[in-house]
Amino acid sequence: MTTQPPLDLIAAVLEELAGDAQRLYDGSVGPEQKEERTFWRCQKNAFNKALHYFSLGVRLTSTPSGGYTVPSASDAGATIHRCWKVGGVWCCSCDAHSFHWHTALIAGYEVAFERQYLAEAEASAEAIVRIEDVELPFVPTPDEREYERALITADVEEWY
Numbered sequence: 001m002t003t004q005p006p007l008d009l010i011a012a013v014l015e016e017l018a019g020d021a022q023r024l025y026d027g028s029v030g031p032e033q034k035e036e037r038t039f040w041r042c043q044k045n046a047f048n049k050a051l052h053y054f055s056l057g058v059r060l061t062s063t064p065s066g067g068y069t070v071p072s073a074s075d076a077g078a079t080i081h082r083c084w085k086v087g088g089v090w091c092c093s094c095d096a097h098s099f100h101w102h103t104a105l106i107a108g109y110e111v112a113f114e115r116q117y118l119a120e121a122e123a124s125a126e127a128i129v130r131i132e133d134v135e136l137p138f139v140p141t142p143d144e145r146e147y148e149r150a151l152i153t154a155d156v157e158e159w160y
């Protein structure tokens with residue numbers, strides 16, 4: 001089981017995702033890239049907001065079905081947003097119809113969880129390699145066995 005990623009990892013992931021979206025937004029300059037520019041503007045704003053509110057202490061809470069609740073940043077305590085996944089896409093109970101900071105926050109948690117999982121898997125793989133490094137009792141390889149057989153044959157031939 002993967003342990004909860006540390007808070008600084010979640011913050012770093014959110015910042016990285018915001019930075020990636022910013023670079024892609026900045027790179028979408030041609031008139032034919034109008035839709036991409038709009039898409040990346042939405043992404044960078046969502047990740048920036050998610051990072052901001054996460055830094056202020058906003059946290060996800062898991063729901064029994066595998067979704068999350070997110071407290072409202074503007075109306076904390078009074079409004080709670082609930083997010084659930086449909087066909088791999090996060091939906092939210094708030095009025096936002098596109099990707100926004102609630103779902104961006106979830107995306108940040110998911111990437112942080114994935115990195116935490118990979119780091120733990122890598123650590124256990126290293127542990128396995130360390131066990132394999134332990135010196136095993138000597139077992140001759142087939143080539144060595146053949147070499148010994150040849151020596152024995154040579155000795156036997158010398159006897160006659």
Ligand SMILES: [Zn+2]
Nearest residue numbers: 081092094102
């Ligand atoms: Zn929402």
